[in-house]
Amino acid sequence: MENNVSILEDLIARTAIGDQAAFSQLYQQTSSLLFAIALKILKKTEHAEEALQEAYVKIWHNASEYNSEKGAVMTWMGSIVRYRCLDALRKFKPVESIDEHPEYIILEDGDPGPLEQALNAGDAQALLECIGELKEQQRRSVLMAFYEGLTHDQLSQSLSVPLGTVKSWIRRSLEKIKECLG
Amino acid sequence: MANEVNDNRDDMAAEYVLGTLQGNARLQFESLMREDADMRKRVHDWEARLFPLTEGLTLAKPHKRVWENIQQRINPKAAPTKGRLNWWRAWGLAASLMLLVSSVYMVQLEQPLDTLPPTVAVLSDTTSQAAWVVQTDYNKNVMVAQALKVSDPGKNKAYELWMLPANEPPKSLGLLPLEGAKSVNLTEQHLAVLKRTGAFAVSLEPSGGSPTGLPTGPVLYQGKILTI
Numbered sequence: 001m002e003n004n005v006s007i008l009e010d011l012i013a014r015t016a017i018g019d020q021a022a023f024s025q026l027y028q029q030t031s032s033l034l035f036a037i038a039l040k041i042l043k044k045t046e047h048a049e050e051a052l053q054e055a056y057v058k059i060w061h062n063a064s065e066y067n068s069e070k071g072a073v074m075t076w077m078g079s080i081v082r083y084r085c086l087d088a089l090r091k092f093k094p095v096e097s098i099d100e101h102p103e104y105i106i107l108e109d110g111d112p113g114p115l116e117q118a119l120n121a122g123d124a125q126a127l128l129e130c131i132g133e134l135k136e137q138q139r140r141s142v143l144m145a146f147y148e149g150l151t152h153d154q155l156s157q158s159l160s161v162p163l164g165t166v167k168s169w170i171r172r173s174l175e176k177i178k179e180c181l182g
Numbered sequence: 183m184a185n186e187v188n189d190n191r192d193d194m195a196a197e198y199v200l201g202t203l204q205g206n207a208r209l210q211f212e213s214l215m216r217e218d219a220d221m222r223k224r225v226h227d228w229e230a231r232l233f234p235l236t237e238g239l240t241l242a243k244p245h246k247r248v249w250e251n252i253q254q255r256i257n258p259k260a261a262p263t264k265g266r267l268n269w270w271r272a273w274g275l276a277a278s279l280m281l282l283v284s285s286v287y288m289v290q291l292e293q294p295l296d297t298l299p300p301t302v303a304v305l306s307d308t309t310s311q312a313a314w315v316v317q318t319d320y321n322k323n324v325m326v327a328q329a330l331k332v333s334d335p336g337k338n339k340a341y342e343l344w345m346l347p348a349n350e351p352p353k354s355l356g357l358l359p360l361e362g363a364k365s366v367n368l369t370e371q372h373l374a375v376l377k378r379t380g381a382f383a384v385s386l387e388p389s390g391g392s393p394t395g396l397p398t399g400p401v402l403y404q405g406k407i408l409t410i
Contacts, residue, residue, distance in 0.1 A: 010348070010349045013351060014346065017344070017346070017352055017383055017385065017397045018383065018385075018400060018402075018404070019346065019383065019401070019404065020256075020257065020308075020404075021381075023256075024249075027252070031243070031244055031248070031249070032241040032242055032244070033241055035241075035242045035243070035244040036236070036239040036240060036242045037236055039242055040239060049245065049248050052244060052248055053248055053251050053252050053255070056252045057252060057255045057256060060252075060256045061256075069223075070226050071226050071233075072230070072233075075229050075230055075233040076229075078233055078236055079199070079229045079233065082201070086201045090205075123230075123234040124234035124235070124237040124238075126234075127231065127232070127234045127235060128234075131235075142200070143235070145200050145202050146200055146201065146232060146235055147235070147239075149201045150201075151204055152202055155202075170197065170200070170202055171193055171197070174196040174197070174200065175189075175193070175196075177232075178192070178231065181231055
């Protein structure tokens with residue numbers, strides 16, 4: 001795992017000086033997770049592809065600004081995609097479900113690949129335990145916001161609770177997560 | 183009081199990362215973040231806290247057109263056919279230079295067996311237009327950079343040559359000539375790095391070279407190092 005993290009760091013450092021081969025490898029190593037993030041938020045393949053493209057173009061141009069203070073490479077890149085998707089989401093009408101005939105390949109569960117190994121399984125475990133301590137409705141509101149980019153309003157409708165309640169659920173849940181992770 | 187302000191700032195950072203900070207508030211937060219290092223740090227901390235959630239996602243491989251479009255966007259000049267032709271032209275040039283080099287080698291017959299074989303690299307721009315040929319001679323520990331067709335770097339600017347060793351930051355080999363040839367004596371340090379280096383890159387720098395020891399300007403030329 002350590003090794004995979006340093007591979008990504010090496011690839012981003014090379015990308016920063018304009019090495020297109022390194023950037024191509026970086027794309028191969030990371031695009032299936034970043035695309036999964038985009039699809040979950042934007043639902044439609046076409047929109048997710050566009051956001052993914054925009055994000056990688058931004059990663060290409062901003063790679064020299066990356067440093068470890070900005071977090072792990074995967075986190076930095078994934079955040080660029082998420083913010084891009086959140087911006088895009090506000091432009092499109094909400095879509096109910098993902099495309100019926102998706103033009104992408106869903107990778108098998110049994111195939112972890114270098115990318116999943118690069119993610120820190122320990123971090124995920126700790127976070128899931130903390131989220132598990134939240135009450136069910138609060139947990140759902142945080143997860144729906146994170147994975148699908150739902151607004152306070154949409155959460156309030158979807159969970160059939162007043163807007164003010166959703167807002168305080170989210171705020172308190174985030175505070176609890178922070179406290180729990182220490 | 184101060185704690186309350188900090189809590190508020192942290193709530194904002196958290197909701198920005200989660201995505202529930204929206205509309206104008208989100209835009210305002212983004213401009214605040216540009217000026218405010220503490221806020222940027224809070225955001226990065228929240229990204230690190232929440233990002234592991236993505237591990238629950240089912241990976242999905244995007245269609246190959248996505249990568250094609252990205253390549254088009256970052257490298258609009260590289261039309262594939264044209265690029266290939268220029269590439270071959272560059273190698274034609276390199277081959278004739280290699281002939282020259284090998285005739286020089288024939289004069290210096292006794293090569294120690296433990297030295298590395300000589301190498302050649304053609305440094306080209308994104309349209310595969312060759313600008314320099316760089317050759318290394320490990321018998322004499324000399325590197326020669328020959329300018330082919332170099333575009334004007336602009337006032338007070340220069341081209342700097344970098345080794346790209348695997349898993350390490352780039353290391354400078356000095357400035358490149360705008361015309362003619364320039365030799366560089368390779369130190370032990372250079373040689374140690376060159377052994378681990380598969381490619382060169384050229385960046386645009388201030389006339390005295392990069393002030394930081396790392397490339398500061400755009401990388402305009404690249405070339406793989408080939409063993410002759």
